[in-house]
Amino acid sequence: MPHAFAHRESLGRDERLEYIGAVKCLLELPAQTDPSLTNGTRVRYDDFAAQHINQTMSIHITGNFLTWHRHYIWSYEKALRNECGYTGYLPYWNWFANQDDLSKSPVFDGSDTSMGSDGSFVEHNGSTGGGGLHIPSGKGGGCIASGPFANQSANLGPVSPGQDGLIGVGIANKLNYNPHCVTRDLSSWLASQIYTKEAxxxxxxxxxxxxxxxxxxxxxxxSIGLPGIHSGGHQTLSGSNSDLYSGVVDPAFYLHHSMVDHLYWMWQALHPAHAKTISGTLTFGNAPPSRNATLDDLIELPFLNVEPQTIASLLDTLDGPYCYIYQ
Known part of the structure; x- marks a missing residue:
């Protein structure tokens, strides 16, 4: 029988606390990535960050974007369950609730069952999103201020952040050790515009x-000229998530991408004739130019020691390695 991913607000207090505890477990277990691949991993959570950072330019605006991230978050959930004793499943952040005031969201309200609050206030000039969109600064910008992940540390990134005042290590040093805190600047200004019925x-x-x-x-x-509900979600979180490479250091990243997968799952159900099709090349926006992705291409997560899978095998959440639905 398939298990069901649920939005985080529907989880009970004990379920939320169990999930938080499992994430903290990954933040304490030793890293498993081969040191010859990166000197930046210190804890198990870093292995997942390093994997995303290393493949960034071949897993976004590509033909494998949706299946790569589907398999990536599935592997993360598997680690939570197998290595940290988590008995639940990966929750998702319901974008279409509290978007007018993210501080009231159970995901970001800073309570002991949240994923932490906004960042501490740091004066800055907002951030730059896709297409050069300027996102005004919010009430944060600094380290997560309160909640279970207050002042959470990260060991990798930022590589090329879009938030004013954040300094990136650059592409050449993207996998190098760089301890810092996870930052956020929650933007209700953006969320209220992109998370609408029309969108x-x-x-x-x-x-x-x-x-x-x-x-x-x-x-x-x-199509209305604003960031999409995937890219705009990262820009809504801003701070660490203003960096395409290392936004994954923020634990909220996984709830965001679980929602992306939820939407993809829904779209597939609504478009059965297209559900097992893909579109795009193997490079970011086809730069540099590359061939089209195919269903036989492999999704590989070598930093995580996960068995490679073809894209074709990852298109159905009730087949291949998967057995899940969304509710």
Whole structure:
């Protein structure tokens, strides 16, 4: 019988605390990545960050984007369960609740069952999103201020952050050890504009999501000229998530991408004729130019020692290595 991913607000107090405890477990267990691949990993959580950082330019705006991240968060959940005794499943952040005031969201309210609050206030000039969009500064910008992940440390990144005042280590040093704190600058200004009924319909049932290419384009750049609900989610979190490479150091990253997968799962159910199709090349926005991705291409997570899988085998959440649905 398939298990069901649930949005985080639907979890009970004990379930939320168990999830938080499992994440903290990964933040304490020793890293497993081969030291010859990176000198930046210190704890098990870093292994996942290093994997994402290392493959960033071949897993975004590509033909493997959706399946790579699906398998990546599934592998993360597997580690929570197998290595940290977690008995639940990876929750998702419901974008379409509290988007007008993220400080009221159970995900970000800073309570002991949240994923931590906004960052401490640091004066800065906002951040730059996709297409050069300027996102005004919010009430944060610094280290997570309160909650279970207050002042949470990270060992990798930022590589190329978009938030004003954050200094990146640069591409050449992307896997080097660089201890710092996880930062956030929650933007209700952006969330309230991108997480709307119109955006949801445009990404699911309208002609703007008629095929897989249209769906992927819509979730990254909305037809109304704003960031898509995927890319805009990272920009809504800002801080560490203003860096395409290392936003994964923020534990909220996984709840965001679980919601991305939820939307993808929903889109597949609504478009059965296109559910097992892919679109895109093997490089970021086809730069540099590369061949089209194929269903036989492998999704590989070598830093995590996860068995490679073909894209074809990861298109159905009730087949291959998977057995899950969303509720």
């Amino acid at each position: 949801f319909y445009n990404a699911t049932i309208r002609d703007t999501a008629r095929d897989i290419a249209s769906f992927q384009r819509e979730i990254d750049t909305q």
